[in-house]
Amino acid sequence: xxxxxxxxxxxxxxxxxxxxxxxxxxxxxxxxxxxxxxxxxxxxxxxxxxxxxxxxxxxxxxxxxxxxxxxxxxxxxxxxxxxxxxxxxxxxxxxxxxxxxxxxxxxxxxxxxxxxxxxxxxxxxxxxxxxxxxxxxxxxxxxxxxxxxxxxxxxxxxxxxxxxxxxxxxxxxxxxxxxxxxxxxxxxxxxxxxxxxxxxxxxxxxxxxxxxxxxxxxxxxxxxxxxxxxxxxxxxxxxxxxxxxxxxxxxxxxxxxxxxxxxxxxxxxxxxxxxxxxxxxxxxxxxxxxxxxxxxxxxxxxxxxxxxxxxxxxxxxxxxxxx
Amino acid sequence: xxxxxxxxxxxxxxxxxxxxxxxxxxxxxxxxxxxxxxxxxxxxxxxxxxxxxxxxxxxxxxxxxxxxxxxxxxxxxxxxxxxxxxxxxxxxxxxxxxxxxx
Numbered sequence: 001x002x003x004x005x006x007x008x009x010x011x012x013x014x015x016x017x018x019x020x021x022x023x024x025x026x027x028x029x030x031x032x033x034x035x036x037x038x039x040x041x042x043x044x045x046x047x048x049x050x051x052x053x054x055x056x057x058x059x060x061x062x063x064x065x066x067x068x069x070x071x072x073x074x075x076x077x078x079x080x081x082x083x084x085x086x087x088x089x090x091x092x093x094x095x096x097x098x099x100x101x102x103x104x105x106x107x108x109x110x111x112x113x114x115x116x117x118x119x120x121x122x123x124x125x126x127x128x129x130x131x132x133x134x135x136x137x138x139x140x141x142x143x144x145x146x147x148x149x150x151x152x153x154x155x156x157x158x159x160x161x162x163x164x165x166x167x168x169x170x171x172x173x174x175x176x177x178x179x180x181x182x183x184x185x186x187x188x189x190x191x192x193x194x195x196x197x198x199x200x201x202x203x204x205x206x207x208x209x210x211x212x213x214x215x216x217x218x219x220x221x222x223x224x225x226x227x228x229x230x231x232x233x234x235x236x237x238x239x240x241x242x243x244x245x246x247x248x249x250x251x252x253x254x255x256x257x258x259x260x261x262x263x264x265x266x267x268x269x270x271x272x273x274x275x276x277x278x279x280x281x282x283x284x285x286x287x288x289x290x291x292x293x294x295x296x297x298x299x300x301x302x303x304x305x306x307x308x309x310x311x312x313x314x315x316x317x318x319x320x321x322x323x
Numbered sequence: 324x325x326x327x328x329x330x331x332x333x334x335x336x337x338x339x340x341x342x343x344x345x346x347x348x349x350x351x352x353x354x355x356x357x358x359x360x361x362x363x364x365x366x367x368x369x370x371x372x373x374x375x376x377x378x379x380x381x382x383x384x385x386x387x388x389x390x391x392x393x394x395x396x397x398x399x400x401x402x403x404x405x406x407x408x409x410x411x412x413x414x415x416x417x418x419x420x421x422x423x424x425x
Binding site: 228 | 373380408
């Protein structure tokens with residue numbers, strides 16, 4: 001891994017605030033972000049990332065690389081859970097339901113990991129294309145369907161339950177806000193964005209710092225309270241992002257994405273959901289243990305990606321493309 | 324002296340995404356009202372937990388008051404999924420004013 005990427009990662013205030021939150025929670029500090037503020041930060045970040053992505057697409061237009069990236073994201077999200085499921089059953093020793101639930105998390109994506117990656121990648125001259133926000137939104141859902149099929153062999157036990165789950169999957173707050181603000185950004189374009197730039201651009205990094213402070217606190221507190229995590233599952237929670245991220249980076253390179261978008265696709269494949277998928281799994285697979293899937297994705301994989309994964313896929317992209 | 328009658332107060336601790344299943348069951352047995360209260364932290368057989376806001380693993384308390392007959396019907400309806408859905412159901416007698424409303 002080249003030193004510029006490592007230096008950029010570990011001197012970034014965004015990353016350091018995450019480390020602060022994680023360390024504070026491990027030290028059993030009572031530090032916390034008030035609930036209403038944490039929700040506000042999350043809404044702000046999703047609206048900002050969607051808007052900026054939409055504006056970038058309005059500026060660059062839609063080319064064949066956009067369609068290729070979206071198709072690759074969709075297929076990867078659909079297939080990644082299959083490999084994860086096999087490893088979780090064979091090595092992780094999970095039953096079908098829990099393995100399916102965990103696999104769905106690893107095929108889906110983490111918005112916060114993506115937002116953090118964009119900041120870090122921009123810092124090392126690998127800014128991803130704006131349309132990667134749309135790829136992010138596309139990758140949220142297919143893995144949920146694969147996970148349910150693996151766990152149950154069906155998408156739901158009854159029509160009303162299936163409708164409830166699909167409603168959660170397609171109309172959850174993050175998908176609606178991300179895609180909605182992406183559309184607003186694409187319609188408004190660069191000129192329209194100028195009017196709201198002071199709010200959505202100037203404050204973005206500061207808000208991300210505070211949000212990652214909160215995520216560090218949440219991740220570490222869940223880790224210390226967990227009783228369900230075995231060493232085998234911890235190993236898989238670190239192996240999955242490495243393997244999936246390398247696959248994503250190689251696919252991005254193979255389909256001809258620009259280096260920044262290639263690294264971002266690697267990060268998306270490496271990341272595991274802890275917002276949209278847990279709610280969908282709670283509805284569809286209530287017997288699956290959130291102590292397993294949430295602790296793996298939020299307390300092991302998420303910190304791994306923030307501290308190591310993003311830099312790893314940036315370095316791999318540089319090695320592949322010579323960027 | 325104000326006249327009171329005995330009714331059942333039922334509390335169901337549930338994960339937030341599953342609260343809709345509980346309120347649907349309450350509606351289906353003909354209980355006319357319910358309230359949802361936030362729960363900030365706790366500890367149980369699965370370990371400690373606290374409100375995380377973003378993960379969908381937060382818990383809520385669904386509260387309702389009903390006649391003994393309707394409370395029994397609700398308990399029967401929820402009993403088969405108490406373990407699989409991780410619900411905690413408790414009920415006890417309370418005195419209420421305007422008993423015809425419950």
